[in-house]
Amino acid sequence: QVQLVESGGGLVQAGGSLRLSCAASGRTFSSDIMGWFRQAPGKERDFVAAINWSGGSIPYADSVKGRFTISRDNAKNTVYLQMDSLKPEDTGVYYCAVNRYWFSTNSDEYDYWGQGTQVTVSS
Numbered sequence: 001q002v003q004l005v006e007s008g009g010g011l012v013q014a015g016g017s018l019r020l021s022c023a024a025s026g027r028t029f030s031s032d033i034m035g036w037f038r039q040a041p042g043k044e045r046d047f048v049a050a051i052n053w054s055g056g057s058i059p060y061a062d063s064v065k066g067r068f069t070i071s072r073d074n075a076k077n078t079v080y081l082q083m084d085s086l087k088p089e090d091t092g093v094y095y096c097a098v099n100r101y102w103f104s105t106n107s108d109e110y111d112y113w114g115q116g117t118q119v120t121v122s123s
Contacts (some may be wrong), residue, residue: 002112003025004096011115012086016121020081022096022114033099034072034079036117037107047105048094049081058103063089069070076108094119 008020022034035050049070051057057070067083079096094117097110104110 001027002098003099004112004114006094006096006114006117009094009119011122014086014088014121014123016086017082017084018086018119020083020096020117020119022079022081024077024079024096024098029077029098030074033097033101033103034070035097035104035110036070036079036081037095037097037110038090038092039095039116040089042074043092045095045107048104050099050103050104050105051079058105061105083119086119088121088123091119091121093117 002024005023012018033050033052036048037045039045047061048061051070051072067085084105093113096114098112099110106118
């Protein structure tokens, strides 16, 4: 059974940093695309970043470019999202997800999801 478990969320002041982790188990993830999405209250789930097995990535969401960095450790089956210079508009539930086939910004094309971790940025 595939499991994705996010951690590292919390409450932080604007300008601060958080590092999210997503630990994966239940299959071999080394060839999968790992992605991060976020969902603000009352809004749709939006793409943030994605990374392939060799560390390559597609362009980040415009709203996080230059502030967020995605990385992965295949030996640990873990993907990270380093979030710097956080803004109140970054507030939301952050989800990691797996796409078994290709890079995508479309959440419908991801096959497995974690339960999410809450990030709250105060002004």
